Amino acid sequence: MIPLHPQHVPGRPDQLRWMVPAGTLPCTGRPAALPAPLAALVEDGTLASVTAEPAALVTALGPGRSWSHEGARVRTAIHSALDDRAGWIAAGAADGTGAGEAAADDALLYRAARDLLGGAVGQFARSHGGAIELVGVQDGVVTVRLAGACHGCPASWITLHQRLEQQLRNRCPSLVAVRNASSSKSVAGLTKRLPAVRRAG
Numbered sequence: 001m002i003p004l005h006p007q008h009v010p011g012r013p014d015q016l017r018w019m020v021p022a023g024t025l026p027c028t029g030r031p032a033a034l035p036a037p038l039a040a041l042v043e044d045g046t047l048a049s050v051t052a053e054p055a056a057l058v059t060a061l062g063p064g065r066s067w068s069h070e071g072a073r074v075r076t077a078i079h080s081a082l083d084d085r086a087g088w089i090a091a092g093a094a095d096g097t098g099a100g101e102a103a104a105d106d107a108l109l110y111r112a113a114r115d116l117l118g119g120a121v122g123q124f125a126r127s128h129g130g131a132i133e134l135v136g137v138q139d140g141v142v143t144v145r146l147a148g149a150c151h152g153c154p155a156s157w158i159t160l161h162q163r164l165e166q167q168l169r170n171r172c173p174s175l176v177a178v179r180n181a182s183s184s185k186s187v188a189g190l191t192k193r194l195p196a197v198r199r200a201g
Helices: 036-043 067-082 099-118 120-127 156-171
Strands: 005-009 012-019 047-053 056-061 130-138 141-148 177-180
Touching: 012 067, 036 047, 036 067, 056 067, 099 120, 099 130, 099 141, 099 156, 120 130, 120 156, 130 156, 141 156, 156 177
Parallel strands: 141 177
Antiparallel strands: 005 012, 012 056, 047 056, 130 141
């Protein structure tokens, strides 16, 4: 388990700086997307913000919350989030290059893929003794890893294309391709019937 030590932020009783070994966090600044345990605390209002520093994670409580009541939950969520490096998506610099928009698109793609793999698509794979694990999202490419009965199965491409890729494309037009980490081919690259939709500009 990664060591985690909370420190108070002077003049900000709503904030704690959670010290971690340098290099633990995969990005700095306010991430465009957080791993599920921390994202859930932001969504339910427990946390107002999460900011990554080179050797710390700064968390700010939502209105009406206190560290005496929420501290243990936040600590547990951070520990879980630190084990999910793929869940952290850095926000792009708003410098007019489109990096910020691309990072936001990747964040949406990550959430959509996570939801699908945790729901119907993942359940379909599990019902056949397999699993589809989300590795990460970068530049519109969703990378997954096939495990269990799905690994090496000739029908796995159909599952990735007809279930995961099509549903992702319906939810996120920024999707470029779904890639199997154990294969050099991508789903979009294997079909000519559904061309990859790329970002404008």
